[in-house]
Amino acid sequence: MTVIVWIDHRRGHVQPASWEALGKARTLAEGPVVAVVMGHSVDNVAEAAIHYGADRVYLYDDAVYADFRFEPYVIALQDVVEAERPSLLLFPGTTRGRDLSAAFACRAELGLAPDAQDVRMVDGKVHAERPVYSGNMIATVVIETTPAVVSLRPRSAPMPEPDTTRQGDIMRKGALVSEEEVPTKVTGFEQTEAGEVSLTDARIIVSGGRGVKGPEGFEPLRELARVLGAAVGASRAAVDAGWIPYKHQVGQTGKTVRPDVYIACGISGAIQHQAGMRESKVIVAINKDPDAPIFQIADYGIVDDLFKIVPALTEEAKKRLGKG
């Protein structure tokens, strides 16, 4: 049984969740693992896919694939699915991965399990576990179609170790449609906050809540995050108060994260926030209020003023981790 994995990248910069999906495919497939890369002049991505575990790569390389658009990407997927007849089509659960998996699955009338945190083969059928009710429940679903289509939540499968000695075939394909045939046109792009660590991919997150008291209150947290190489998160209270943009929100109606360390500063720990971070490997809570619910789900707690503790942590981390 063949598994196809779609690799998510933008202009050659790969979303790490793509490699996690490739690693997951290796554990599932009893047959070949085939990676699909679409883009323009992205041989590096195809080569990396071999290193991360693909047996072969279909590289759709043409200007028409330079930017993600549904029309040419769905057609390219139809092409590789036709050629390989997989049992499973696996996508990283990134924004593009979720978009493309849904658009393709509907076009091909296939069963879809979006944002799965686990995938298994049981008696030849694909079973997936996925959060529903905004993370308050986990549904196990069976996909009745062949192939099945699944998008895998970032950081729910381990990042594989790349093996640069690994060999595999790269099958080059050109454009299957002309630019004239693609109605959607990308006319501009603006990079926002370059160098910011993505919350869903982050290994370390420093997060702020109501206790941060205002937009300036996030500055010490950002400084700690910078020293730790961490992403910055926030509770709904801080976002609703306008102290930090919605894209930083962790929780039931924000992002779900699974870092190795989650440092919650001035966050009370309401159930809705817990839904977004309770799978973190280690949870640290810093809060003046000893009765804050966050201490009930934390591994380590400091009952103190975050404006004293966070700068102290930053200074200590600079010494210990050698970052300035």
Added chain:
Amino acid sequence: MKYIVCLKQTPDTTELPKITPEQALAGNEGATLVLNPWDEYAVEEGIRLKERFGGETVALSMGPESVDQALRSALAMGCDRAVRLWDAIFEGSDYWSTALILARGIEKDGGADIIVTGKMSVDGNAAAVAHGIACKLGVTLLTQVAKVVEVANGTITVERLLDEGRETVTAPLPAVISVVKEINEPRYPTFIRIRKASRAPIPVLSAADLGLSPEDVGQQAARVRWVNLVKPEPKQRQVVIIEGESPEEKARKLLDYLIEVEKVL
């Protein structure tokens, strides 16, 4: 110009944690039902489209009678009309059957230039039905829409939020636009509109009205089956409260744990 906003009625998010798997599977969640919060942004954008470019905004939803409440919320915000789609055979529909039902509803209403949806529902969390609607109608799909820049000459120009930044895209109408929260601030309904909405007639279209049969929709047409539903088991943790004479001492001790014991830094 005509805009159709596809919306869903969902449990109130503050009540989501107390719904049990048994209640959810029985379809009787015991929670207050509201307009899906993600769809509030879609309704708002649908109304802004008619304010900017003229035309009519229609609210559309699939569901039983309780769903009229959510449609009335949309009317109270400023939609001109509302239509509900329901039939017993729709029960248990998967994403693509739901999309088909909504697409047929849109066609039955005479089509639309722009179909607006929210990103996902707070109960289903699929973020897939918008993709299905565009697929079934054979129209442009634009997702992660954070701004409608222009609607002119049969095209729409939008700004999309990517993981890496903002992208500007132009595509031909008709189009489905799935919007993100960054796009607007949903307005509060006015008292007069709430009152008017409570009296508005909401036509209901059945499977027969939409030309749908049991092979197309419902449980047995579903391509995905739910076999289990549980509350997640969070890891049991016993908090170690770090004490110390000074913030510096506490910071040092915490880093000792994180670096030496947990080995996560």
